[in-house]
Amino acid sequence: MEALVMMLTVFVLAVFVGFEVISKVPPLLHTPLMSGSNAISGVTVLGAIIATGAAVTTGMRWLGFVAVVLAMTNVVGGFAVTHRMLGMFRRKK
Amino acid sequence: MLNLLYLLAAVSFIFALKMLASPKTAVVGNLTGALGMLVAIVATLYAGGVVDFPTVLAGLALGSLFGALLAALTPMTAMPEMVGLLNGFGGAASALVASAELVRVHHTPEESLGLVAIIAIALSLLIGWLTFTGSMVAFLRLREWLLGGRPTLFFGQHWLNLAIFIAAVLTGVLLVQKPEVGPPFYILTALAAVLGVGLTIPIGGADMPVVICLLNSYSGMAACTTGFVLNNNGLIISGSLVGASGIILTNIMCKAMNRSFTNVLFGGFGATVQEVGAAGPGGPKTVRRGDAEEAAMILESARSVVFAPGYGMAVAQAQHAVKELADELTKRGIDVKYAIHPVAGRMPGHMNVLLAEAQVPYDQLWEMEKINSLFPETDVVVVIGANDVVNPAARTDSSSPIYGMPILDVDRARTVMVIKRSLNPGFAGIDNPLYYLPNTMMLFGDAKKMVLELAEALRQL
Known part of the structure; x- marks a missing residue:
């Protein structure tokens, strides 16, 4: 119970921080915001690493392996494409 | 120690999102987020109780390769598809982690999971798989490999979706009562996958901005529920940040179309084709x-x-x-x-x-x-x-x-x-x-x- 309350507290506060931070992003940058936050949602790779690293059966190891690959594709693809996109935004010289 | 580093990563994500608000700081912001992720991954490898390093490292390498190729080769015109695809990957990964966790409990019954973790597994399966299949439908539709741009709404679609959702929730309850790799687990996975398709198919091409935002939000929520499964604050914070960001963008998009959230989700907007043309009600127009x-x-x-x-x-x-x-x-x-x-x-x-x-x-x-x-x-x-x-x-x-x-x-x-x-x-x-x-x-x-x-x-x- 204690742990649940703690986790819920973290969850609720993080949602508020999220709302606060994102509402200030201008439409100009909505696509990089999406791909950037997309990369952050790949954070599930941490869970995938833990699950794969502690696999007790072959089945679990395979599930974990696929999860690591997919999540890491999400992370690297997301951050890299955001970087590429942001590099194109420039002011009038 | 590990949790402290996760906190550091979470803070870097918050800064990353904050700095994405201005074109001047956005590049640094994105790099800050990437750095935070790197720290979190290295910390997990070091202190996350990893035994089987070859499998994990091979997965990381393969994923990095795919990600880098996708990012480098995708033309800018195909960005919506790319984001859609990656959303789906994140959702699937979360669901797979929850599945792996269930397999672990199934084989080591002495380490029983808490009720919270089991409920989170059920939620993670539901949200994760529906994010995955929903994103795949969006991806195929944006590529125009499927259905073209028009919404496809068949009679009773919404009722069918509702029925699938209720069935999924009931199956989830069964899974929570008896957390093992059995029929409820497989059925829940299948129902979630079907629901993802059912929810996305009625939404037409012009409403794609909303769908993409929504799926983005879902992928964050899936990561968040995985955090509840593993009792991992890093995942909970990051997942809810993304969940919130997706909801805000969804809201902005709905406002820009003067339509309510439910209308976009359930409207099947434009599913009925109007008779239009140069000959409107006032005779032929020039x-x-x-x-x-x-x-x-x-x-x-x-x-x-x-x-x-x-x-x-x-x-x-x-x-x-x-x-x-x-x-x-x-x-x-x-x-x-x-x-x-x-x-x-x-x-x-x-x-x-x-x-x-x-x-x-x-x-x-x-x-x-x-x-x-x-x-x-x-x-x-x-x-x-x-x-x-x-x-x-x-x-x-x-x-x-x-x-x-x-x-x-x-x-x-x-x-x-x-x-x-x-x-x-x-x-x-x-x-x-x-x-x-x-x-x-x-x-x-x-x-x-x-x-x-x-x-x-x-x-x-």
């Missing part, structure tokens, strides 16, 4: 048809020109041509601006990215609210592949399905040029009175070809 030479002459004598791009510009990959035309105009001392509607294109900010790719400076990109007051003083507006977002019926015709939607008031400019393939209505299937206005000139043809012809005609003058 359009003024122009050619490149005539249009170039009008452009040359203008002082201010505004481009209003839409999805058609993306399809025709016309952004570089538009920049070329804009350069010709600027050379002649004509003021050039771009009017960007929030839902123009297939994802939020789609037009901005394409024009940035064509090296249009971002201070020439104007948001709808700011540019609308300038249209009455604008000499020429060139509409390129946009339809519903410039449809004055949204302002005047209360019977129109898009009535009340905020639009770019291009019809208030002195001259409007519309570059379009034909008089066919857009994705929403709504006739556009803009085309029949006396100050509108229709330029029929492929967006890219026509814009290049205009630039050429301008040079010939």
Whole structure:
């Protein structure tokens, strides 16, 4: 119970921080915001690493392996494409 | 110690999102987020109880390779698909982690999971798999490999979705009561996958910005539930940040279309095709048809020109041509601006990215609210592949399905040029009175070809 309350507290506060931070992003940058936050949602790779690293059966190891690959594709693809996109935004010289 | 490093990563994500709010700090912000992720991954490898390093490292390497290739090779016009695809990957990964955790408990019953973790596993399976299949439908649809752009709504779709959802919840309850790899686990997985398809299929091409935002939000929530499974605050914080960000963007998109969230989700907007064409209720309407030479002459004598791009510009990959035309105009001392509607294109900010790719400076990109007051003083507006977002019926015709939607008031400019393939209505299937206005000139043809012809005609003058 204690742990649940703690986790819920973290969850609720993080949602508020999220709302606060994102509402200030201008439409100009909505696509990089999406791909950037997309990369952050790949954070599930941490869970995938833990699950794969502690696999007790072959089945679990395979599930974990696929999860690591997919999540890491999400992370690297997301951050890299955001970087590429942001590099194109420039002011009038 | 591990949790402390996760906190550091979470803080870096918050800074990353914060810095993405301005083009000046965005690059550093994105790198900050990437660095935070690197720290979290290394910390997990070091202190996460990993035994089987070869499998984990192979997975990380393979994923990095795929990710890097996707990021480097995807053209800017395909960004909506790419984001959609990656959303799906994140969702699937979360669901797989929850599945793996269930397998572990199944084989080591002595380490029983808490009730919270089991409920979180069920939720993670549901959200994760529906994010995955939903994203795949969105991806296939954006590629136009499936169903085209029109919404597909068959009779009773929403009731069927509701029934599947209820069945999924009931199966989830069974799974929570007896957490093992058995029929409830497989059934829940299958139901979630079907639900993802059922929820996405009725939503049409023009509503894709909303779907992409929503799936983005789901992928964050899936990561968040995985955090509850593993009792991992790093995942909970990051997942909820993304969940919140997706919801906000969804909301902004809905407002820009003057539609409620539920209407987009359940509306099947534009599923019924209206009978439209040049012969409307008031008899046959006439359009003024122009050619490149005539249009170039009008452009040359203008002082201010505004481009209003839409999805058609993306399809025709016309952004570089538009920049070329804009350069010709600027050379002649004509003021050039771009009017960007929030839902123009297939994802939020789609037009901005394409024009940035064509090296249009971002201070020439104007948001709808700011540019609308300038249209009455604008000499020429060139509409390129946009339809519903410039449809004055949204302002005047209360019977129109898009009535009340905020639009770019291009019809208030002195001259409007519309570059379009034909008089066919857009994705929403709504006739556009803009085309029949006396100050509108229709330029029929492929967006890219026509814009290049205009630039050429301008040079010939």
